Amino acid sequence: MAAVKKSVSVKDVARLAGVSEQTVSRTVHDSPSVRPETKERVRAAMRELGYRPNFAGRSLRRGKFKTVGVAMFNITGTGNLDRMEGFAAAADKHGYAITLTKVDGHPYTLESASSRMSALPVDGMVVIMNRMPADFGTFEPLPGMQTVLVTMLEHPLCSTVDSDQFDCSRQVVEYLLGRGHKTAHFISCPERSLSGMRREEGWREALRAHGIEPPQLVRGDWTAQSGYAAGQVLADDPTCTAIYASNDAMAYGCIRGLESRGKHVPEDVSVVGVDDSLGDIVPDCRLTTVRFDNKRVGMWAVDKIAGADGGASGVEHMLIPGVLVEGDTVRDLR
Amino acid sequence: MAAVKKSVSVKDVARLAGVSEQTVSRTVHDSPSVRPETKERVRAAMRELGYRPNFAGRSLRRGKFKTVGVAMFNITGTGNLDRMEGFAAAADKHGYAITLTKVDGHPYTLESASSRMSALPVDGMVVIMNRMPADFGTFEPLPGMQTVLVTMLEHPLCSTVDSDQFDCSRQVVEYLLGRGHKTAHFISCPERSLSGMRREEGWREALRAHGIEPPQLVRGDWTAQSGYAAGQVLADDPTCTAIYASNDAMAYGCIRGLESRGKHVPEDVSVVGVDDSLGDIVPDCRLTTVRFDNKRVGMWAVDKIAGADGGASGVEHMLIPGVLVEGDTVRDLR
């Protein structure tokens, strides 16, 4: 207690317990080839000295860090919290830790994320892509650093995983058409959003698959305000009986916009959103929406790296479908 | 290219550049005592071999990791994303990394967070407290591991930082009384929430400071639904001209609940929330609310650890005030 020891090493424990350093190491790893009473003596010494294995020594010896790096260009973003929950859960399962890094988005390249990570104690890395990196086509992951991208785009050298934005639109369109609507109007988002663009494509293709030419879309900007404006515009369109908004905020805004023009939801117009983010925030509106499992996306990414555990596993691409959650904002016309 | 080298070390670079390992090390650290042309030769060798300094070797030698651990009992939680943004920003500034860990909350103790972190490569740790840990009074941080708690409670051995929930209520009450309201009704939250309880205390004390006995509060559960119910209850209370809800979802729910009883906001009743979380989600309602700077909270925590950089700095307690943001939901009675 008097002098503050720099740090307690196996050597100190070994000396106190009267055994070799190796036996201490074996005890730490609970090797069966140490006599129970010896183990107990060593454990007692560890407790007395407050021994904690040194991560650096261990990693140096093993050549592994048991850590996955996560690179984000934007920390705040829809779904990031759920994804992190997934990262943490999967890491935990494998006995790994997560190292988080914010990467400056100027320029917005995978290379910058990769070089940022290269100096950190990680065995593999996950990059969350919100936009299209300038070097997406040419990027090569660092040798020995398994790299997983969170995006819907497939990469030839890196595994990828994301919620299926394309299928999400398909589900919504099928759902609406299945309830007798002749078409589905769409409120889009800014064009630089990768996931938003995929939702838009999915909407178009799903309609065309039914021989329906997609109507003019209304461009939004993710905010409820833009949804409100879109709702007012669409309220005057007599062909519009169902609206699919690319997120919940716009969907909710749209509902209020429709109401401001005397149109009721779902009696006059049906509305569907995406994200299931309104839940606790809006009281008197159970929005029909699509719920993504971003936690699972996060888990898949870390599983891919921690699960391989050195053995270089092949490149895989995973899309995790969302689930359409029925609320009270769609009318069945049949 | 043929054989995959395990990893490139200073030794390899030294050999190729025809210098000693030490000179390579000096070049990496840009020491002035290496001739520019030698440096260039070494750098060329590093490039050719793709040398990346090994974190484990370095940490082992230095005894520092340049990493701050963040322990969370719940990853998903209001403000966590902003806090993480702050962690990442501050870490970046100091050349540190962030290691994220989810701690199982059974039992909910600081000790469990601490022991979880002890095996990871971190120089200090931040714990985000949502509830009251069982061992808050007795907890001692690990020797040599600077520990910062994110909470409003002051701890004798650990620095603490949080948004000022107490002052937030004071601001709201002062604001309402200043606009001629005789009192402020309160919609609270579950009792296990530390921050919620501080908001409640703040509300009580602020009223008493003006000689006003706090009216009966209505207990909510953070959701808009509970706010809705509270609004319906309070709509029938003739003494109620102003309502302070402990988060925005309940405030918004409350507004809708009041409207469902024919009361208009702000004409009949004023409503104030906390968190500024409605922003993009609700279109036709600019709620008067309190905006916290959780990013700054996160930055402060990491600054405290990374800024000290080994030199054990003293225990400090920091409260970061929120800012009341005026919307359209408060009526001036004067």
Add this chain to the structure above:
DNA sequence: TTGCACAATGGCAACGTTAACATTTGGGCG
């Protein structure tokens, strides 16, 4: 010319851990 300061570089050891191999001990069996 000698001596000396200083710049540039090299050699060695140590950080804490653990894999691989070596040694000791005790027991069973021919």
Add this chain to the structure above:
DNA sequence: CGCCCAAATGTTAACGTTGCCATTGTGCAA
């Protein structure tokens, strides 16, 4: 009684980096 095997423990070396000190080379004042 000697041999061999297995269990338990010890010894050595190496992972990659860098602080410390030693060595070499160069220019300059005495």
